[in-house]
Amino acid sequence: MYPCEPVSKTRFIEPSRVEAQPGAIAWNHQKLAAGWLAVKVKDARIVVKFDLASIRTSELQWIDLRLEETNVTAPSGDPKDKSLHRREFPSGEMGRWMHDFIRELYPICRSITGDGVRQTLGLLARRIPLQTHEVPTGTRAFDWTVPKEWNIRDAYVKDPSGERVIDFKKSNLHVLNYSVPVSARMPLSELRDHLFTLPDHPDWIPYKTSYYRENWGFCLSQNALAALPDSVYEVRIDSSLEDGHLTYGECFLPGRSADEVLLSCHVCHPSLCNDNLSGIALCAALAGSLAGSPLRYSYRFLFIPGTIGAIVWLARNEDHAKRIRHGLVVAGVGDPGPMSYKRSRRGDAEIDRAVVHVLGHRGAPYSVSDFSPYGYDERQYSSPGFDLPVGALSRTPHGRYEQYHTSADDLDFVTAEALAGSFTTYRSVLGVLERNVTYLNLNPKCEPQLGRRGLYRDLGGHAESKTSELAMLWVLNLSDGAHSLLDIAERSELPFEAIETAAGRLAEAGLLRECP
Amino acid sequence: MYPCEPVSKTRFIEPSRVEAQPGAIAWNHQKLAAGWLAVKVKDARIVVKFDLASIRTSELQWIDLRLEETNVTAPSGDPKDKSLHRREFPSGEMGRWMHDFIRELYPICRSITGDGVRQTLGLLARRIPLQTHEVPTGTRAFDWTVPKEWNIRDAYVKDPSGERVIDFKKSNLHVLNYSVPVSARMPLSELRDHLFTLPDHPDWIPYKTSYYRENWGFCLSQNALAALPDSVYEVRIDSSLEDGHLTYGECFLPGRSADEVLLSCHVCHPSLCNDNLSGIALCAALAGSLAGSPLRYSYRFLFIPGTIGAIVWLARNEDHAKRIRHGLVVAGVGDPGPMSYKRSRRGDAEIDRAVVHVLGHRGAPYSVSDFSPYGYDERQYSSPGFDLPVGALSRTPHGRYEQYHTSADDLDFVTAEALAGSFTTYRSVLGVLERNVTYLNLNPKCEPQLGRRGLYRDLGGHAESKTSELAMLWVLNLSDGAHSLLDIAERSELPFEAIETAAGRLAEAGLLRECP
Amino acid sequence: MYPCEPVSKTRFIEPSRVEAQPGAIAWNHQKLAAGWLAVKVKDARIVVKFDLASIRTSELQWIDLRLEETNVTAPSGDPKDKSLHRREFPSGEMGRWMHDFIRELYPICRSITGDGVRQTLGLLARRIPLQTHEVPTGTRAFDWTVPKEWNIRDAYVKDPSGERVIDFKKSNLHVLNYSVPVSARMPLSELRDHLFTLPDHPDWIPYKTSYYRENWGFCLSQNALAALPDSVYEVRIDSSLEDGHLTYGECFLPGRSADEVLLSCHVCHPSLCNDNLSGIALCAALAGSLAGSPLRYSYRFLFIPGTIGAIVWLARNEDHAKRIRHGLVVAGVGDPGPMSYKRSRRGDAEIDRAVVHVLGHRGAPYSVSDFSPYGYDERQYSSPGFDLPVGALSRTPHGRYEQYHTSADDLDFVTAEALAGSFTTYRSVLGVLERNVTYLNLNPKCEPQLGRRGLYRDLGGHAESKTSELAMLWVLNLSDGAHSLLDIAERSELPFEAIETAAGRLAEAGLLRECP
Secondary structure, three states: OOOOOOOOEEEEEEEEEEEEOOOOOEOOEEEEOEEEEEEEEOEEEEOOOOOOOOHHHHEEEEEEEEEEOOOOOOOOOOOOHHHHHHHOHHHHHHHHHHHHHHHHOOOOOOOOOOOHHHHHHHHHOOOOEEEEEEEEEEOOOEOOOEEOOOEEEEEEEEEEOEEEEEEEOOOHHHEEOOOOOOEEEEEHHHHHHHHHHHHHHHHHHEEOOOOOOOOOOOOOOOOHHOOOOOOOEEEHHHHEEEEEEEEEEEEEOOOOOOEEEEEEEEEEOOHHHHHHHHHHHHHHHHHHHHHHOOHHHHHHEEEEEEOHHHHHHHOOOHHHHHEEEEEEEEEEOOOOOOOEEEOOOOOOOOOHHHHHHHHHOOOEEEEEEEEOOOOOOOOHHHHOOOOOOOOEEEOOOOOOOOOOOOOOOOOOOOOOOHHHHHHHHHHHHHHHHHOOOOEEEEOOOOOOOOOHHHHOOOOOOOOOHHHHHHHHHHHHOOOOEEEHHHHHHHHOOHHHHHHHHHHHHHHHHHEEEEOO | OOOOOOOOOOOEEEHHHHHEOOEEEEEOOEOOOOOEEEEEEOEEEEEOOOOOOOOOOEEEEEEEOOOOOOOOOOOOOOOOHHHHHHHOOOHHHHHHHHHHHHHHHHHOOOOOOHHHHHHHHHHHHOOOOOOEEEEEOEEOOEEEEEOOEEEEEEEEOOOOOOEEEEEEOHHHHEEOOOOOOOEEEEEHHHHHEEEOOOOOOOOOOOOOOOOOOOOOOOOOOOHHHOOOOOOOEEEEEEEEEEEEEEEEEEEOOOOOOEEEEEEEEEOOOOOOHHEEEEHHHHHHHHHHHHHOOOOEEEEEEEEOOOOHHHHHHHHHHHHHHHHHHEEEEEOOOOOOOEEEEEEOOOOOOOOHHHHHHHHHHOOOOOOEEEOOOOOOOHHHHHHOOOOOOEEEEEEEOOOOOOOOOEEEEEOOOOOHHHHHHHHHHHHHHHHHHHHOEEEOOOOOOOOOOOHOOOOOOOEEOOOOOOHHHHHHHHHHHHHHHEEEEHHHHHOOOHHHHHHHHHHHHHHHHEEEEOOO | OOOOOOOEEEEEEEEHHHHHHEEEEEOEEEEEEOOOOOOEEEEEEEEEEEEEOOOOOOHHEEEEEEOOOOOOOOOOOOOOOHHHHHHOOHHHHHHHHHHHHHHHHHOOOOOOHHHHHHHHHHHOOOOOEEEEEEEOOEEOOOOOOOOOOEEEEEEEEOOEEEOOEEOOOOOHHEEEEOOEEEEEEEEEEHHHHHHHOOOOOOOOOOEEOOOOOOOOOOOOHHHHHHHOOOEEEEEEEEEEEEEOEEEEEEEEEOOOOOEEEEEEEEEOOOOOOOHHHHHHHHHHHHHEEEHOOOOOOOOEEEEEEOOOOHHHHHHHHHHHHHHHHEEEEEEEOOOOEEEEEEOOOOOHHHHHHHHHHHHOHHHHHHHEEEEOOOOOHHHEEEEEOOOOOOOEOOOOOOOOOOOOOOOOOOOOOOOOHHHHHHHHEEEEEEEHHOOOEEEEEOOOOOOOOOOHHHHOOEEEOOOOOOOHHHHHHHHHHHHHHHHHHHHHHHHHHOOHHHHHHHHHHHHOOOOOOEEE
């Protein structure tokens, strides 16, 4: 039903799967024709062009491989191989990669429909497996209807001398998004009703929309407005609002289970970086890093216009949505603020607990807030008829930073470092979900003798147990079939990583067995 | 079983139900003979005598109508009309009305039986529909027996010169309540065993009782005692303790449901204003303001002597008590301290949640304490054989103010302003109970499109939602049949009022339906 | 199955059971031959030698009687007689008694097996009824096997002059516990691998063990090590590690119920006072004070080597362990730090609530921590296959004091005062368990009239209730068959003692009946 897109333009792969030969690289036994390679060799990170002769794959720690042409599908994965989820990605590289991608997406004028979204999805499809959907205007989706498609070519306000005093070409924020076509001359007094500014930030252009009531307008800085003489202006918006389609993209990565993890980002905002080019870039990085790895869950990334896109997707996938076991709405992940999490409507779903656990052990400030039905598309996923366990993991929450929905949400506002931190956090959360299994202690009466299995120090008398030993004791004590590893991590207040490592060692020693 | 008293002397009615004609006023199509009228006309509050010629009812916002003679029964109510509960009463007027009533009740010497209670109920019956009950001495009520009836005419201690050095006529607190008759001469040394003072407050007279062990005594200020020379005194208490009755009053206002809200106040204390003339006056004001309005619940106001009265009522209404769905003990509501609430034995009954919600959104300091079996008649209502959901909503809790059970609990200690604040708080609580229904979202999958119904602003891009919109989103999100409006108000941390208004607008738009 | 040991050397008995005659004392109609007697006569505490002529038994409040020879078994108890549990023990006496016992146990070199344990149990058996068990080397116990028995006679390191620079005779901590025999000459450089010190505390000798991997070594102070010249040393450990037995002791006090309270202390540490001679002495004092009293529960005191002892006991009593309704691990109860409690794995078992209640009303600082599977033998009792409700009640938790597992955990570190406080606390906890019954209010509808039963003051009007009256009201209110006395104490925040006294008075008045 959701076939994987066969063409992958970019892929993060593991060195262990790479067979390097002079002048070529093979992955999963398919020889890869050509490309460039970002590699980390021991401590140095370098980008090399194609000459693999001098690099031994054993020295590789990370590879970013751009394939010119290939036909690879994501492998269904080896259930025994969990190494991916433990791997440390070089977050610095990844942060720069995401920032570069944002830079490429920035100029495009997106809206809830139209070619801006298509262009954006096109750039995504060069990086991750992506299926694009086109839904015709007029299609019903629950209480909603897919609107007419909006496209825009140019827009300006000219003064009597013919100078563009407001110019869409300089910033697509200048146009009230979804403005109907206009071609008129009018005095400033009349034009003023169609001008929007931000008096509190006189240099910034606000971002405004009017999707569902036909209207037109311009957004500009307060200073620019103040500088306009009282004159007659030529006003022109060269847009179209016609029957067409709503476009969205979907990247599906199949796992061992048909149960899905949903990652959803909105793609409808024009030149705003944090909201939400950051979310698009992070989803691309996550999909790229997961593709080709053995996965427990199937992963579905949605690149959709806000509200109407989520509603359309849910309407078209009403039954399928039951498969969503965990989900996150990805937005506002590039600003330098601390991470913040808004719980799902259920409040204590596994995704809520996984995120809060990861944030709590990350060693950085963070905040957690309860669900509220205002925000991004968690509003739709959490509507009472679906009630999906979908939270929202951001940096500064939407609306809480001054740059929100203004021209100041630009390429400087989002940083490679913040993006990298978000990537690492999301990866850790997904790692918890992937590895949160329940074990049964096969020796439940008293502790097993760890010492004779080499799992416990020989010399007694110490005041404190080592974390690794403590983690083993916790896993043994709580692995009664009713506690998952995350349950154990929460109760022990130890990092999930430590608990999972301990469980792995105990399972290897035959002391635990995974519950079905 | 609980017929409504047909005679109502005072009634707060809604302007919409008033038909004004020059020189007369009609209510529910009954022409009202004569009276005076407190009206609020636009912003000014005025009290006028009877000349209605110059007032258009459309300008009236509130009417306090004293009827000379009428024969009105409380209407059974129109289920569609919820306007009463949203109405703002002019709390200043109401506060003064209550204080005036307290002033009228103050001089009466009440006890748990006797004519003082009858007089008090008589004054109440001039204001609200009231049924009076007389229960004979010796009647069994669970573990208790109705005691002999006590009445008192005079009491004094005279010095050798014949001067009354302690005089019941000056303050009825001077007599140990329920003192048996005494007529004797005795030296101060002997009399002293029967004298009670408050050394910490040398000017105040304490209030003492001896209901269940025959005794006599006088209460007086420490200073008065100190001034008594060592002499022989004439001691006289002209009281009677004889077979008679225990008297209590009941005001029943029928609603659409047979389920009841209980409001209970004790009427057994003599000249003490906060404890509990304030409770009597507040119950009268509440009953007056509810009478004649369409009501969801039936309301039962009990005006009873403390402890024995509650026990007698429960014994006579053992089965009927099951109908009590919510209840409050009304006492100590006139002092200037902040509101305080003592939870019901259950701790999280709807009444508890309603009170805590209202206090939390009132914008004034307040306190909430857990149930304890010491206090007023909640002790009886909460006994394990009944376990009724009855809390106690006061200002400063009993025993926590210095004036408690002393002559300093006088007309100055209670204020019209405090009484008015208590009235408003109680009204808000009852409003929550009346309007706390559960709705079902008829469009549960994704949000409905509020914008096209005029319920949501057209222009997008704002950082913050308006409270009214947020309230609608919360109602839609949680109206899955399992959450009442109070549940939604609690979770959203929005005022019940905002949630209920939002639900009303959504129901009008056909998006919600009330659950049965 | 667990017969009581017939010989009791020391016994705390109740004065009411003592018949005093000049020059002799009889208990339970058995004339006791000879002894000494600590008695409390009214307020004075005196120790007398045998001359009882001048003391009337009715004046005795407490007797510590050491019997020279007797043959008494613990009485099965009179269910009506609860006086024991209310009795105040003279904690000063008891504290000194425990400290004296610790002093006697201190020099013995204990380990998890061997004669040190046997000697220790021998000294215990002179004080309390004790059954000793010997379990052969090689016996399987779940995942474990009883190890070889270790005994040691001497150990030293001699310098070339023949002087013992490290000498087991001076402190048994000098030898790595469970060291295999050694007889060798070696240079310091080689010896150093077998020497353990505590650089942070250069004067202290650490305590180290190597039970399950054959090894040898010496522990010494950092200063002593620094003073050793670089020379060749004679190294000798005269120990044996051979097939033998693991030894443990059990004191069983039968009660009316077969349900048991477990008190478990480890007896495997050499000259360390707080860890755990304090636990041994406290268990002896508790067993002594309970023996001969009527008991609700049966009590089982275990004196076992840590870990392997608990595992062996559980393996031999796998089914029997189900009878354990409450339990405490007793260790580290003699240091001057505040009491600390580690909850059972269940977290809210009755033992957890009883301990927390007692600590909360004790008027001294304390701490409570959640269960963790690291610590003493609660690790085994709480393993998922048993999950017994066993907490750990200590003073400073193990490993949290500097002296832990060093020579500084000596006779000065533990004090009679701290031991006495621990004793009192444990007694209070056991008292709560013994007396935590559930009553039914026989008059559940409204309050009963306490006044006419003499349970309530006659004179009304007071601001505050007395605690005794409040306690009665709470008991009546919550005795609906669903609340035990501990439930009521918790909810009322009154001491258990007050609640239990109130329940006793109400039951006497026929107002309550004990639930079966």
